[in-house]
Amino acid sequence: MSPSPLFAAPKGTRDILPGESRRFEKLVATFSDFAHRYGFGLIVSPLFEDVGVFHRGIGEQSDVARKEMYVFEDRSGRRLALRPEGTASVVRAFVQHHPVTPWKVWYLTPAFRYEQPQAGRYRQHHQLGVEALGTDDPTLDVEVITLAWRFYEAVGLRQISLMINSMGHRACREPYLELLRQHLETHEGELCDEHRALWRTNALRVLDCKQESCVGVTAPGPMLIDHVCEECRAHFQIVRDGLDSLGVTYSVNPRLVRGFDYYTRTTFEFVSGAMNSAQNAVGGGGRYDRLAEELGGDPTSGIGFGSGLERLMLALEAESIVALDDSSIDVFIVDTAGGQSSLVLVEALRAVGLSAERSYDQRSMKSQMKLADRSGARLALLIGPRERESDTVTIRDLRGTDEAQRQHSVALLDATATVLQLLTK
RNA sequence: GUGGGCGUAGCUCAGUUGGUUAGAGCGCCAGGUUGUGGUCCUGGAGGCCGCGGGUUCGACCCCCGUCGCUCACCCCA
Numbered sequence: 404m405s406p407s408p409l410f411a412a413p414k415g416t417r418d419i420l421p422g423e424s425r426r427f428e429k430l431v432a433t434f435s436d437f438a439h440r441y442g443f444g445l446i447v448s449p450l451f452e453d454v455g456v457f458h459r460g461i462g463e464q465s466d467v468a469r470k471e472m473y474v475f476e477d478r479s480g481r482r483l484a485l486r487p488e489g490t491a492s493v494v495r496a497f498v499q500h501h502p503v504t505p506w507k508v509w510y511l512t513p514a515f516r517y518e519q520p521q522a523g524r525y526r527q528h529h530q531l532g533v534e535a536l537g538t539d540d541p542t543l544d545v546e547v548i549t550l551a552w553r554f555y556e557a558v559g560l561r562q563i564s565l566m567i568n569s570m571g572h573r574a575c576r577e578p579y580l581e582l583l584r585q586h587l588e589t590h591e592g593e594l595c596d597e598h599r600a601l602w603r604t605n606a607l608r609v610l611d612c613k614q615e616s617c618v619g620v621t622a623p624g625p626m627l628i629d630h631v632c633e634e635c636r637a638h639f640q641i642v643r644d645g646l647d648s649l650g651v652t653y654s655v656n657p658r659l660v661r662g663f664d665y666y667t668r669t670t671f672e673f674v675s676g677a678m679n680s681a682q683n684a685v686g687g688g689g690r691y692d693r694l695a696e697e698l699g700g701d702p703t704s705g706i707g708f709g710s711g712l713e714r715l716m717l718a719l720e721a722e723s724i725v726a727l728d729d730s731s732i733d734v735f736i737v738d739t740a741g742g743q744s745s746l747v748l749v750e751a752l753r754a755v756g757l758s759a760e761r762s763y764d765q766r767s768m769k770s771q772m773k774l775a776d777r778s779g780a781r782l783a784l785l786i787g788p789r790e791r792e793s794d795t796v797t798i799r800d801l802r803g804t805d806e807a808q809r810q811h812s813v814a815l816l817d818a819t820a821t822v823l824q825l826l827t828k
Numbered sequence: 829g830u831g832g833g834c835g836u837a838g839c840u841c842a843g844u845u846g847g848u849u850a851g852a853g854c855g856c857c858a859g860g861u862u863g864u865g866g867u868c869c870u871g872g873a874g875g876c877c878g879c880g881g882g883u884u885c886g887a888c889c890c891c892c893g894u895c896g897c898u899c900a901c902c903c904c905a
Contacts, residue, residue, distance in 0.1 A: 524904070662905095680900095685905075
């Protein structure tokens with residue numbers, strides 16, 4: 404940093420290095436495990452798509468589509484964009500391949516948005532998510548939300564709260580929007596500066612505004628949840644009943660409006676109560692009943708959930724959860740005899756599935772012991788001239804307390820078996 | 829796009845109204861009598877004080893510019 408390097412990671416991006424990346428790995432592994440348990444298969448799709456996939460997918464008026472996408476032309480003049488979120492690509496793949504429904508997939512993906520970076524907001528961030536297409540069964544909504552809930556629980560988060568809402572479907576949203584606009588029009592003067600100018604083009608956004616002035620206007624006004632049609636109301640009720648019977652606690656937030664235009668009916672968001680930044684939404688999602696059509700497919704209902712890895716890691720930090728950070732190894736080989744013995748031994752240990760490490764560059768025993776300690780290894784295997792001479796190794800328990808039992812000598816040929824035995828008891 | 833803060837050792841930061849060899853803690857390396865870590869002690873390596881210009885006898889410090897980082901608004905994960 405000080406002798407300013409020639410290159411640094413671009414603004415709003417960062418390197419996740421060993422140490423921190425351990426957390427990242429464990430989160431991904433945990434999510435993958437849950438996704439499989441809930442019947443989702445992995446989808447890996449291109450990071451860039453025809454720009455239309457995102458324009459039509461997430462809505463041309465959304466902020467993300469309008470001013471935050473990384474759009475570029477390839478050498479043949481195709482208009483492409485880096486994926487700003489996960490859902491649109493999945494739906495494009497669904498439309499392209501006509502899979503048997505219900506189609507349930509999960510993903511891990513970077514997402515790119517050209518924004519001013521700040522705490523918990525990056526130009527490249529990473530998302531874990533699931534999407535399920537081909538049915539509008541509300542109990543599937545329950546499963547998706549529950550998967551997310553259990554996942555957060557499993558990684559140790561306690562201060563997470565779930566908010567849900569229903570956006571209705573297109574036919575019941577239109578009359579509501581009319582009502583809302585009328586209400587906003589009569590109170591136009593009381594809105595915050597920004598929404599006084601903007602309420603006509605995106606009335607729903609006003610509901611999400613945190614300014615006191617706007618809240619004052621919208622609080623007594625009409626709420627979408629009270630104006631959805633009978634079918635949407637019934638759908639939402641089944642979602643609520645399902646969550647109740649699975650023991651997932653939530654609150655209904657009629658003001659919950661999510662950022663993409665494609666949502667219909669169920670929407671939800673998970674917020675960390677431990678984070679003090681404004682970027683405390685760790686994950687969210689909802690149902691989208693028109694996205695497949697929008698991308699040229701048959702009308703197909705879908706529901707998905709996405710969680711930001713960086714937000715997740717910030718939330719873990721905010722709750723001081725370190726359970727995922729352990730990167731210690733099983734065995735460290737301390738070798739002062741030189742030659743190939745430690746190379747051969749470390750390979751033998753790795754071959755039976757242990758994580759084994761050694762030091763390089765012929766360091767003193769003291770300094771190698773130091774490395775062994777810091778590696779977190781449970782055992783150190785010592786090979787010095789004496790062991791070399793007698794074809795033995797000295798096994799030292801680095802974590803034990805019984806001084807008499809901490810160290811003993813075994814034949815080199817028995818070392819791996821003895822280590823395995825010691826580690827499993 | 830708008831506004832605030834900050835750039836000094838690998839990291840976190842001190843640096844006295846501008847004064848001569850730029851500091852601490854942590855980390856790293858090596859020692860503390862000849863083969864044993866986590867504690868302790870000693871020593872060492874490591875800085876164009878982000879970059880460029882200006883003011884001054886003299887600038888890490890003041891002024892201008894520039895680049896970068898960061899936080900917030902907006903929006904989002």
